[in-house]
Amino acid sequence: MIEVKSVTKTYGKKQNKFVALDDVSFTIPDGASVAILGKSGSGKSTLMHAMSGLDRPELGEIVVDGVDILKLKQKAVDRFRSEKIGFIFQSFFVQANESVIDNVSLPLEVAGMRRGERTKRIAATLESVELTDKSKSKAKNLSGGQKQRLAIARAIANNPRIIFADEPTGNLDSATGEKVEDMLFSYNKENGVTLIIVTHDADLAKKCDILITIKDGKMASIIDTSKSPDIPQITTRKTQL
Amino acid sequence: MVNKFKQKAYMRRIDVIRRAGRSLSQAKVRTLLTSLAIAVGAFTISLALAAGAGGRAYVNQMVSTSGDAKSISVYAPMEDEKQSAQLLPEYGVIADDAATVGVLTKKDLVNLRAVAGVETVTPRIGFETQYVVTPAGKKLVAQAEVKIDQTELIYAAGTLDNFTVKEGQIVIPDAYVQQFGIKDAASAIGKKITLHVVRDNPAGGQESTDKTLTIAAVDRASDTAIYYQPTLRISPVDGESLYNFINAYSATKDTYYGATVQVKSGYDVNEVKTALEAKKYQAYSLQDDRESLLQTVNVVQWGMAAFGALAILASIFGIINTQYISVLERTQQIGLMKAVGMRRRDVAALFRYEAAWVGFLGGTIGVVGALLVSFANPLIANFLQLEEGTRLLIVEPLTALLLIASLMIVAVASGYFPSRKAAKLDPIEALRTE
Numbered sequence: 001m002i003e004v005k006s007v008t009k010t011y012g013k014k015q016n017k018f019v020a021l022d023d024v025s026f027t028i029p030d031g032a033s034v035a036i037l038g039k040s041g042s043g044k045s046t047l048m049h050a051m052s053g054l055d056r057p058e059l060g061e062i063v064v065d066g067v068d069i070l071k072l073k074q075k076a077v078d079r080f081r082s083e084k085i086g087f088i089f090q091s092f093f094v095q096a097n098e099s100v101i102d103n104v105s106l107p108l109e110v111a112g113m114r115r116g117e118r119t120k121r122i123a124a125t126l127e128s129v130e131l132t133d134k135s136k137s138k139a140k141n142l143s144g145g146q147k148q149r150l151a152i153a154r155a156i157a158n159n160p161r162i163i164f165a166d167e168p169t170g171n172l173d174s175a176t177g178e179k180v181e182d183m184l185f186s187y188n189k190e191n192g193v194t195l196i197i198v199t200h201d202a203d204l205a206k207k208c209d210i211l212i213t214i215k216d217g218k219m220a221s222i223i224d225t226s227k228s229p230d231i232p233q234i235t236t237r238k239t240q241l
Numbered sequence: 242m243v244n245k246f247k248q249k250a251y252m253r254r255i256d257v258i259r260r261a262g263r264s265l266s267q268a269k270v271r272t273l274l275t276s277l278a279i280a281v282g283a284f285t286i287s288l289a290l291a292a293g294a295g296g297r298a299y300v301n302q303m304v305s306t307s308g309d310a311k312s313i314s315v316y317a318p319m320e321d322e323k324q325s326a327q328l329l330p331e332y333g334v335i336a337d338d339a340a341t342v343g344v345l346t347k348k349d350l351v352n353l354r355a356v357a358g359v360e361t362v363t364p365r366i367g368f369e370t371q372y373v374v375t376p377a378g379k380k381l382v383a384q385a386e387v388k389i390d391q392t393e394l395i396y397a398a399g400t401l402d403n404f405t406v407k408e409g410q411i412v413i414p415d416a417y418v419q420q421f422g423i424k425d426a427a428s429a430i431g432k433k434i435t436l437h438v439v440r441d442n443p444a445g446g447q448e449s450t451d452k453t454l455t456i457a458a459v460d461r462a463s464d465t466a467i468y469y470q471p472t473l474r475i476s477p478v479d480g481e482s483l484y485n486f487i488n489a490y491s492a493t494k495d496t497y498y499g500a501t502v503q504v505k506s507g508y509d510v511n512e513v514k515t516a517l518e519a520k521k522y523q524a525y526s527l528q529d530d531r532e533s534l535l536q537t538v539n540v541v542q543w544g545m546a547a548f549g550a551l552a553i554l555a556s557i558f559g560i561i562n563t564q565y566i567s568v569l570e571r572t573q574q575i576g577l578m579k580a581v582g583m584r585r586r587d588v589a590a591l592f593r594y595e596a597a598w599v600g601f602l603g604g605t606i607g608v609v610g611a612l613l614v615s616f617a618n619p620l621i622a623n624f625l626q627l628e629e630g631t632r633l634l635i636v637e638p639l640t641a642l643l644l645i646a647s648l649m650i651v652a653v654a655s656g657y658f659p660s661r662k663a664a665k666l667d668p669i670e671a672l673r674t675e
């Protein structure tokens with residue numbers, strides 16, 4: 001479970017103060033697929049950075065499985081990210097000159113996994129994203145869709161508990177984008193891994209169980225769109241803007 | 242649940258090293274160029290050290306074949322220059338000590354024998370022959386010397402016992418063989434040479450005597466000996482008898498221009514030399530020559546090495562620059578690594594290992610280059626007209642390893658600031674799309 005409690009993040013000082021996140025609070029149950037919807041500059045990316053430990057808001061708590069990650073030291077936050085989190089970005093950020101295998105290997109190496117175990121895990125992961133035949137290819141030789149599948153493989157290789165996807169289909173055509181979306185959602189449902197998608201695409205957002213809308217740093221609404229009885233109902237809240 | 246976050250999960254060093262190697266091989270040209278910059282300096286230093294090692298070995302070899310390592314040449318104390326410059330000698334009057342100034346007397350020999358560590362003291366006898374008679378009967382004007390110690394000779398024919406000339410024997414140089422009317426060195430052995438010496442009788446007239454000796458060996462010049470003079474060599478016994486004959490009437494009888502001190506085994510030659518000098522005698526051992534030659538070799542070595550060090554210094558700036566550019570280019574890559582949880586210190590370590598790899602490559606290329614040049618030793622020896630088999634360039638494995646290790650350290654030190662910059666990158670900034 002992820003609890004975001006009164007999180008506030010400010011950039012700059014005095015005159016040039018910019019409030020990116022303003023007293024945002026919500027709770028996400030395990031295994032849910034969550035969309036954080038907002039326009040460019042709304043603070044959705046900042047929210048993702050805060051929830052994943054990449055950034056530290058100065059106020060509030062972010063409690064993941066009972067631990068407030070804002071109270072952890074840098075080393076522990078790094079460990080938290082390497083063990084619990086997988087990232088997928090709009091620009092893929094695969095290492096072009098490295099092979100597909102070496103790309104997927106990175107988070108496993110960072111987590112200290114031995115070579116023998118890594119090889120097995122990588123093979124299984126690549127199979128699940130249907131990139132086995134491209135194992136030895138260099139990442140730069142892959143198509144856009146293949147690159148994003150590689151990014152997914154990298155994100156899921158270490159069996160994370162939470163996956164953060166920042167505009168995962170932003171750089172893909174609609175057909176490829178749909179395939180990637182399907183892959184993400186099926187991974188989410190089959191493994192009970194929390195999926196948090198940051199996007200400005202309302203259609204994609206509707207496909208998620210929970211839809212959180214961010215506007216000007218404040219949470220505008222949180223809607224539970226799932227019909228599943230396992231996920232607790234969250235009441236719709238609309239704050240005055 | 243809390244325990245899960247406390248699991249020890251950090252990147253394995255071997256994986257960091259492998260990643261470092263991989264990122265270098267993905268930028269092959271840049272890596273090669275940076276390594277070559279180091280290699281130039283490494284090559285120069287390697288070559289300098291190899292020349293030093295070869296030079297030192299050569300000097301030691303030279304010195305050991307040039308004379309007896311355990312002997313010291315001793316001469317009379319130096320005259321007090323000030324005094325002798327001021328006093329004018331009176332014509333017709335021979336000063337009391339004229340005969341003994343600048344020479345060693347029998348008393349001196351006793352003094353020398355008394356010094357600790359002295360095994361034997363052999364006076365140096367010099368004399369002139371009026372002429373020598375060759376086996377063919379021809380009279381030639383040639384000089385002879387007493388061979389006092391066991392200095393090695395290079396034989397053209399024949400052999401001596403322990404490089405010592407025995408009573409009745411004579412050694413002639415290869416250069417005289419033809420002139421003595423002998424066909425070649427080998428046929429000289431066993432032939433006879435007669436030395437003819439004269440003296441003035443104070444009562445009037447000249448007296449002479451002859452000494453006939455048998456040729457036991459023929460010697461020749463070597464490329465490695467420091468000193469070589471072609472001369473006839475005879476034994477101390479024969480020399481002394483000739484000397485005593487010549488000086489029988491003279492005031493310089495029983496005086497010697499120098500003496501050779503043989504050092505007892507177990508005693509340090511330099512210590513004995515110092516003891517002799519303490520008694521005001523002038524003393525020279527082969528060690529003096531050796532030390533001054535070694536000094537020359539070392540000066541040349543360090544001079545060359547200094548140039549190499551300059552080249553390394555220049556390449557350091559290159560490394561720093563290349564590393565900074567590398568960090569800039571890989572900003573997104575670094576951001577991603579940090580996003581997946583790579584620790585700052587592992588990011589810094591990654592860049593440091595890359596620098597270490599480059600230092601290793603450059604050092605190895607330089608050392609291998611010097612090694613290849615050292616294969617040309619036969620050519621060098623030939624060019625300098627040295628003895629065959631002389632190796633003037635000796636690449637020592639331990640020195641080479643130390644050099645490579647030092648260069649790796651230098652490279653890592655150069656990469657310090659760039660790797661710090663990489664470690665400090667903010668992953669969010671780094672991942673922002675342009």
